[in-house]
Amino acid sequence: MRITPSAGHLSGVSPDRNRWGLHYVALLCLLSSPVRTDDACPSSCSCARDSGTVTCLPGGGQTDLPADIPRWTSTLILKGRNISTLPQGAFTVNGTELEMVTLSLSYNGIQIIEPYAFLGLHRLHLLDLSHNQLEIISSRAFHGLSELRSLFLNYSFSPGATGQLSGALSAQSLRNLHRLELAGNKLKFIPIKRLDIYNLHALVLINNSIENLGRENISSFYQQRRIRVYLALNPFRCNCELEVFYYWLKNSSQCQDAERVICSEPEARRGIPVAKLRGEDVDCMNENLEAVSYVFLGIVLALIGVVFLMVLYLNRGGIKRWLNNIREACRDQMEVYHYRYEQDSDPRLANVAV
Structure with a gap:
């Protein structure tokens, strides 16, 4: 049997030294390559590595979601970028889930939120979608946000999209939600089917079109004593149908701005705080007896x-x-x-x- 000598034997260099030399050359090539790392700051954004904050404002022609968000990002602020649609998995980078805690998307002109748009943000605690122009929001838009504590949707919905809000907020993944803000959306009712599936501590409904809170809502508030409600700047109709709400407002401390809950109708009671009405003003029995008389x-x-x-x-x-x-x-x-x-x-x- 004939044995062929190896290259190491022919050159007079041992095989171990040859192997180490190849590893050294490969390492030098890797370090000198211009490949972008995951820690780089996206273009048109400013980054603060110490606090984990990435802020992306308008400029440089960037009007879409940044595709290269650093993995170390804990707070992402996008503002004024004219983002019309949030697609599925909009905040996953190369299939990698981010450890983001705070996400602010206010003033971006968002019109559509597709299903699973926030997929992968399991540790997200605060989501701000205020001051957008939502026309379509999927019932699965907030799926996967099991750790979400605060959701801000102030001045976000066009009139035709408010009916879709109930479906989006019914997600079981929002069961740990502590604060929900829905100010300025022209809502005529509370768009939450069941308050007991959440861990709500604050519900902000100021500056909407609510004329009354029904018996079912008041019953839910009595059962969920921890909830604090904000109802100022709503056009309440102060007739006998307001009786249940009136007595809840008088006997409960859950409404934090009760002194700013004002009657809008009828004309004789306009401008009067609901809590300062007399019992006979909202007593359906007396009103019925008067009508009968x-x-x-x-x-x-x-x-x-x-x-x-x-x-x-x-x-x-x-x-x-x-x-x-x-x-x-x-x-x-x-x-x-x-x-x-x-x-x-x-x-x-x-x-x-x-």
Whole structure:
């Protein structure tokens, strides 16, 4: 059997030294290559590595989501970038999940949030989507945010999209939500089907179009005593239908801005704080009794009128004779006055009289 000598033996260099030399050359090539690392700051953004904050403002022609967010990012602030759509997995980088805790997306003109848009952000605690123009929001938009504590959706929805909000907020993944802000969305009702599936401590509903809170909502508030509600700048209709809400506002401290909950209708009560109304102002029983009393008075008056007409009808003969007698008496009296007038006006009769 013939043995062929190796390259190491021919060159007089041992195989171990040759192997180490190859490793050294490969390491030098890797370090000198211009490949971008995951720690680099995205273009048109400013980064603070110590605090883990990446801030991306308008500029440099960047109007979309940055595709190279550093893995060390704990706080990402995007503002004024004209992001029309948040697609599925919008914040995953090369399939890698980020350890992000705070995400602010206010003032970006967002119109559509697709299903699983925040996929992979398992540690996200605060999400701010305020001051956008949402027209479509998927019922699975917030899926995967199991650690989310604060969700800000102030002034975010177009009128046609508020109906989709209930579906999006019904996600079981929001069960740890502590604070929900929905100010300025022209809501006419609370878009939460069940308050007991959340861990809500603060619910902000100021500056909407809420006229009343129904019995079911008030019952939920009584059961979830930890919730603090903010309801100022809503056009409450202060009639007897507000009774349940009125007594909850008077007897509970859950509404943090009760003194700013003002009546909008009717005109006589406009500008009056709901908590300062009298009990009879919203007492449906008294209002119903008052309505019944007016109806009863009307019926009594109608009966009196009918009786009076019947009396007149039954005595029509006597009334006719009485009217004829009065007419004859008036005629005789007028004839006497007429005769005296003729005597006083005739001078010949006057001379005879003298």
